[in-house]
């Protein structure tokens with residue numbers, strides 16, 4: 357059953373108005389429809405129609421540049437079960453679903469770079485982002501390359517540099533690390549084709565410095581796909597602008613990580629709901645820093 361969920365974004369200006377039809381791109385944030393997605397008319401009944409990837413891309417567009425140019429904008433995309441698990445048996449795939457993967461692909465299609473923790477790369481066997489026909493024109497018009505760069509955050513650089521992620525990406529994979537990273541690992545990464553970016557004085561990466569370093573490379577539309585240990589640091593450092601959170605209609609019990617880990621922040625960070633989509637019981641919330 358499809359339902360209409362409340363949307364708090366001020367851009368939703370048509371309660372009771374028509375659902376977007378096939379030729380109409382929904383307003384950014386006017387997403388009282390479904391992510392995968394079937395759409396539901398704001399204030400009205402469900403409409404049995406899938407949103408195209410173009411429509412989803414419009415709904416999830418990054419903020420327009422200000423008068424001073426484009427500022428970095430960091431959004432996270434994470435999936436959680438009803439009981440807060442961010443993985444099952446070490447991976448997020450078992451708690452994801454088709455509509456979630458459409459949102460995942462859309463968010464990648466819009467990003468300049470995807471920031472990801474080394475443990476997620478190792479556990480999920482990360483591959484390079486691929487070029488998607490559906491986003492090709494959009495990316496070209498936005499001055500973006502064919503696919504986002506993957507930016508791996510690692511202190512140890514204990515990664516398998518023979519992986520396609522490093523040897524054959526469409527755009528070179530970035531490695532964000534500290535100035536004290538082991539020189540032999542740095543050399544191995546560079547030999548494989550990765551671009552090493554120093555974003556910390558010691559072994560580790562300073563989250564705010566990482567965002568600035570990527571912006572200095574012209575990469576301002578930033579997406580992080582976690583994992584929880586990395587996301588916790590981005591939250592604590594106050595550099596996360598937006599969270600795209602999939603609530604998966606599953607319960608797993610156990611002791612899985614939540615979507616953000618590490619030490620808790622002193623004062624909870626407040627986020628505001630921008631839009632909420634639904635398909636097959638999966639909820640796709642988009643929250644912006646309040």
Ligand SMILES: NC(=O)c1ccc[n+]([C@@H]2O[C@H](COP(=O)([O-])OP(=O)(O)OC[C@H]3O[C@@H](n4cnc5c(N)ncnc54)[C@H](OP(=O)(O)O)[C@@H]3O)[C@@H](O)[C@H]2O)c1
Pocket residue numbers: 433434435436441442443446447448472473474475476477479480509510511512513514533534559560561562563581582583584585586587589613615617
């Ligand atoms: N539900 C979801 O949406 C979702 C998303 C992503 C991942 N996951 C799941 O989360 C699990 C992995 O996440 P995780 O939290 O254990 O690990 P993670 O955040 O992906 O990666 C942690 C690693 O990143 C590096 N790192 C993190 N912060 C750093 C810093 N400040 N400076 C330098 N390096 C830093 C370190 O790598 P080195 O050890 O190389 O130094 C660290 O061991 C997997 O099970 C995955 O499936 C779920």
